[in-house]
Amino acid sequence: MAGAQQLLTLHLLFDLLAAASAAAMTVIAYRWRLEAAGQRIGEAGAPYAFALVAGAALGGYGLGTLNLHISGEPGVGRSILGALAGAIVAVEAFKSAKGIRGSTGLIFVPAFATSVAVGRLGCYFSGLSDFTYGTPTSLPWGHDFGDGIPRHPVQIYEALAMAAFLAAAILCLKNRAAFFMRNGFYLMAGFYAAQRLLWESLKPYAAVVGPFNLFHVAAFAVFLYSVAMIAGSVYERPGKPS
Numbered sequence: 373m374a375g376a377q378q379l380l381t382l383h384l385l386f387d388l389l390a391a392a393s394a395a396a397m398t399v400i401a402y403r404w405r406l407e408a409a410g411q412r413i414g415e416a417g418a419p420y421a422f423a424l425v426a427g428a429a430l431g432g433y434g435l436g437t438l439n440l441h442i443s444g445e446p447g448v449g450r451s452i453l454g455a456l457a458g459a460i461v462a463v464e465a466f467k468s469a470k471g472i473r474g475s476t477g478l479i480f481v482p483a484f485a486t487s488v489a490v491g492r493l494g495c496y497f498s499g500l501s502d503f504t505y506g507t508p509t510s511l512p513w514g515h516d517f518g519d520g521i522p523r524h525p526v527q528i529y530e531a532l533a534m535a536a537f538l539a540a541a542i543l544c545l546k547n548r549a550a551f552f553m554r555n556g557f558y559l560m561a562g563f564y565a566a567q568r569l570l571w572e573s574l575k576p577y578a579a580v581v582g583p584f585n586l587f588h589v590a591a592f593a594v595f596l597y598s599v600a601m602i603a604g605s606v607y608e609r610p611g612k613p614s
Contacts, residue, residue: 394484409478433454435449439577439586445503505527508521524571558597
């Protein structure tokens with residue numbers, strides 16, 4: 373019991389560290405390159421923020437908990453992918469109702485990548501209780517999460533993938549790359565979804581469609597969204613980066 377409590381505390385510490393790191397990254401990016409993107413969020417007002425937070429909360433806890441129950445695990449779950457998908461649905465619905473065009477998510481890109489890169493370390497150190505570990509593997513970097521079975525450290529795979537994306541995003545922001553300034557959020561969403569599609573095949577979750585689990589389905593939907601939005605932006609008149 374004491375060990376489980378220590379793991380829970382460790383996970384909470386990494387969650388707090390991820391939130392603090394994401395907040396710091398947002399402030400730095402805003403002052404450095406994303407003031408215009410931040411101002412656009414301000415113009416959308418409190419209803420935009422409410423839609424974002426409500427969508428992320430519903431999607432995060434909803435998808436996370438549903439996956440647990442489908443996989444035969446009790447309790448309430450949280451899902452980063454679910455939070456992203458929920459926020460996208462809520463914000464896009466809000467933008468459609470208000471007639472807001474173009475991307476409004478660039479300001480969130482550094483924060484999201486940072487949050488995942490740091491937060492997944494908490495999942496890794498929490499062991500089996502977190503239910504985010506991978507399937508058994510004979511690869512030399514397989515990790516024993518406490519049951520004597522070397523498993524894919526999928527949390528580390530995801531943390532490294534998003535850290536690499538963050539480095540690329542910072543470089544694009546430094547150079548004010550026009551395509552990234554216009555489509556940065558969609559690129560982030562698409563990249564995150566694509567790497568999740570890979571790692572989900574290395575997780576012990578129950579399948580819902582053929583060999584694919586619930587997160588496969590959600591990741592594929594987010595990936596299609598990102599592709600459609602990037603394709604659509606190509607035909608819009610170039611404007612102020614958002």
